[in-house]
Amino acid sequence: MSATSKTKGETTRERILEIAESAVLAKGFSNTSIDEIIAEAELTKSGFFYHFRDKTALAQALLSRSFEQDDQILGGIFERARELSDDPLHAFLIGLKMFAETMGDMDEAHPGCMVATVTYHDKQFNNEIRAMNRAGMIRWRSLFLSFLEDIVRTYPPRTEVDIDVLADMLSSTVEGGIVLSKVFNDPKVLADQILQYRTYVRLLFLGN
Amino acid sequence: MSATSKTKGETTRERILEIAESAVLAKGFSNTSIDEIIAEAELTKSGFFYHFRDKTALAQALLSRSFEQDDQILGGIFERARELSDDPLHAFLIGLKMFAETMGDMDEAHPGCMVATVTYHDKQFNNEIRAMNRAGMIRWRSLFLSFLEDIVRTYPPRTEVDIDVLADMLSSTVEGGIVLSKVFNDPKVLADQILQYRTYVRLLFLGN
DNA sequence: GCGAAAACTGTACCTTCAGTCCAGTAAATC
DNA sequence: GATTTACTGGACTGAAGGTACAGTTTTCGC
Numbered sequence: 208m209s210a211t212s213k214t215k216g217e218t219t220r221e222r223i224l225e226i227a228e229s230a231v232l233a234k235g236f237s238n239t240s241i242d243e244i245i246a247e248a249e250l251t252k253s254g255f256f257y258h259f260r261d262k263t264a265l266a267q268a269l270l271s272r273s274f275e276q277d278d279q280i281l282g283g284i285f286e287r288a289r290e291l292s293d294d295p296l297h298a299f300l301i302g303l304k305m306f307a308e309t310m311g312d313m314d315e316a317h318p319g320c321m322v323a324t325v326t327y328h329d330k331q332f333n334n335e336i337r338a339m340n341r342a343g344m345i346r347w348r349s350l351f352l353s354f355l356e357d358i359v360r361t362y363p364p365r366t367e368v369d370i371d372v373l374a375d376m377l378s379s380t381v382e383g384g385i386v387l388s389k390v391f392n393d394p395k396v397l398a399d400q401i402l403q404y405r406t407y408v409r410l411l412f413l414g415n
Numbered sequence: 416m417s418a419t420s421k422t423k424g425e426t427t428r429e430r431i432l433e434i435a436e437s438a439v440l441a442k443g444f445s446n447t448s449i450d451e452i453i454a455e456a457e458l459t460k461s462g463f464f465y466h467f468r469d470k471t472a473l474a475q476a477l478l479s480r481s482f483e484q485d486d487q488i489l490g491g492i493f494e495r496a497r498e499l500s501d502d503p504l505h506a507f508l509i510g511l512k513m514f515a516e517t518m519g520d521m522d523e524a525h526p527g528c529m530v531a532t533v534t535y536h537d538k539q540f541n542n543e544i545r546a547m548n549r550a551g552m553i554r555w556r557s558l559f560l561s562f563l564e565d566i567v568r569t570y571p572p573r574t575e576v577d578i579d580v581l582a583d584m585l586s587s588t589v590e591g592g593i594v595l596s597k598v599f600n601d602p603k604v605l606a607d608q609i610l611q612y613r614t615y616v617r618l619l620f621l622g623n
Numbered sequence: 624g625c626g627a628a629a630a631c632t633g634t635a636c637c638t639t640c641a642g643t644c645c646a647g648t649a650a651a652t653c
Numbered sequence: 654g655a656t657t658t659a660c661t662g663g664a665c666t667g668a669a670g671g672t673a674c675a676g677t678t679t680t681c682g683c
Contacts, residue, residue, distance in 0.1 A: 214651085214658080214659090215650080215651070215658080215659065215660090216658065216659060216660090219659080219660085235535065235536055237445035237536070238536075240639080240640060240641085241640075241641065241642090242639080242640070242641095250660075250661085251660075251661055251662070252641095252642085252661095252662095253645095253660070253661065253662075253663095254659075254660055254661075256642075256643085257658095257659065257660060258659090261641075261642070262641065262642090322594070322598075323531070323535055323594050324535050326594055326597050326598060327443065327531055327532050327535040327536070327594075327597075328443055328445070328535070328536075337598070337600075340598045341598055341599060344595065344598050344599070365618060365622070365623065366614060366617070366618050366623050368611070368614060369607070372607045372608070372610075372611050373611065375595060375604065375607075375608070376588075376608060376611050378591070378595060379588060379591035379592050379594070379595050379608050380584075380587060380588075380591055381591070382590065382591040382594040382595065383586070383587030383588055383589070383590040383591025383592070383594070384587050384591070386530070386531050386534055386535075386587070386590040386591070387552065387583060387586060387587050387590065389534050389535075390530075390534060390545070390548045390549055390552050391549065391552070392545075396583065399577070399580045399583075400580070400583070400584060400587050402580075403576070403580050403581065403584050406574060406576060407615045407618075407619075409574070410573060410574050410615075410618055410619060411615075411618060414573070415573065415574050422629080422630090422680085422681095423629080423630065423631095423679075423680070424629065424630060424631090427630080427631085448668080448669060448670085449669075449670070449671090450668080450669070450670090458631075458632090459631075459632055459633070460632095460633095460670095460671085461631070461632060461633075461634095461674095462630075462631055462632075464671080464672085465629090465630065465631060466630090469670080469671075470670070470671090
């Protein structure tokens, strides 16, 4: 068995996660039953519990998977943005525009969507899930902060701001934008909110 | 029976809602059982279903109640803010500061908390709930828009913005801020995000 | 104070769902 | 060919959301 190929178990596990993900994003976690997942995955209940200790373990795996995908998307966008401009401010603004476009084109699987789904379901959810959530949010903060720290070095802000809060504001904008997008059933709302954040950043460091 | 006093049924109904609300905010909707609620309310299952057709009807009543309370809080704050300054911009800024302070002092019953709880649980939730959610969001938008429309009349914005999006940005900030507050288990995060929005508004119309 | 409507109680029953236990088996791996 | 991995099958449990419906108490209008 080579290092890259998957065992049979890994393949099944991923099939379960794939099916569960689309069901959870469509109907919410508690409205997705194990019976329903195993029916679509064509395996038995025993088979399911061979892979996941309980339903919370499934949630954990879904969240972990979702964070990996989100990190890929976000990382990719802002890495490309850095390539397109040597100036940190303009790179950040380019990244934000691409980010808004990407989000406007999605309709269900928004980065952060699983975060909020799980966060709102939780409270009885275990500590590992909360820790993963926190770790993910801190990772995003670091990414945005890496731009902001470079920016303040060359662009004095027009008013005093805490760049940690400014970094978190983007995460907050995404999470809040998803709620509004769901309520109004329109992905454009999220894209508009990200662009509004972009306008703020531009105004703050560029003055227009 | 005078017009203001409550019938026995209304009293019981409100007792149920009171108990359900704190349980839902503490543990989430699907982790709150009807059995648990009726035990605390000291009535039977039949009694519960006399007041609510099913659990979804309870969610609906909770959301409606929560919107009424939120409207009261928000309305009160921004009415007071208008009293404190004749200038629409400064009134809005005062309102935002009071709003941030109010949110920072709360820890569970944030306005909008029930909105997001229900929004994320939904999808199988009926159309009435989605309509209520939309109506509530539109009401908030109107409130904030009433300030912004007055503001743009005397303060030309430093850069071009869609004030509808800017109005929604506050709702978005609250919803997103609640997610972050939950993840980091710190109400200050929400307050900081509202203050960051305030900084944006000040910068946009006042330039500092 | 009486009758009707409102506000329940009590019991029994049904379904879905998460989860457990465990014995057996097919397939991959060493 | 033995061992581990990846399951199947079946029987069962307890919690939770209901449903059905007959009977009882409480309140209200007159």
